[in-house]
Amino acid sequence: MGAWWRMQCEDAHLWEIFLEGDAEPNEEQLTCQEDHQPAVTATRLPLADQATITFIPATWELEGSKGHSDQYFVAMHSSKHAEQSHRLTHPVTWEEAIKFASLLKGIPWGQATRRWERLSPDRKKQRN
Numbered sequence: 743m744g745a746w747w748r749m750q751c752e753d754a755h756l757w758e759i760f761l762e763g764d765a766e767p768n769e770e771q772l773t774c775q776e777d778h779q780p781a782v783t784a785t786r787l788p789l790a791d792q793a794t795i796t797f798i799p800a801t802w803e804l805e806g807s808k809g810h811s812d813q814y815f816v817a818m819h820s821s822k823h824a825e826q827s828h829r830l831t832h833p834v835t836w837e838e839a840i841k842f843a844s845l846l847k848g849i850p851w852g853q854a855t856r857r858w859e860r861l862s863p864d865r866k867k868q869r870n
């Protein structure tokens with residue numbers, strides 16, 4: 743998934759970079775941009791386990807015809823546990839997708855999962 747790296751030089755300048763996967767900073771990335779001193783500390787800061795949200799267009803297309811335009815399946819998965827994921831059964835509009843996704847931002851994965859189960863637009867559709 744990748745991680746942030748925070749470096750500090752002898753003169754207490756701080757800088758951060760984001761690197762994919764298990765990559766580690768190279769010599770250039772370990773060099774302070776302000777005074778060209780090497781970093782004296784380099785700390786890996788792993789990403790928090792929060793929901794990654796995806797809007798999947800629900801539009802179908804066949805021989806020039808289209809349907810479900812401007813409808814999306816909202817999906818979310820854990821950034822730490824790839825096997826844990828949720829996806830709406832019924833598509834929603836872009837505005838509904840943004841509204842629902844906003845309920846899931848910036849919170850731990852476990853809390854996002856509980857909100858999904860409680861507030862998913864699928865539940866409203868099932869009640870109707």
Ligand SMILES: [Zn+2]
Pocket residue numbers: 751752753754755774775776777778779
């Ligand atoms: Zn420096």
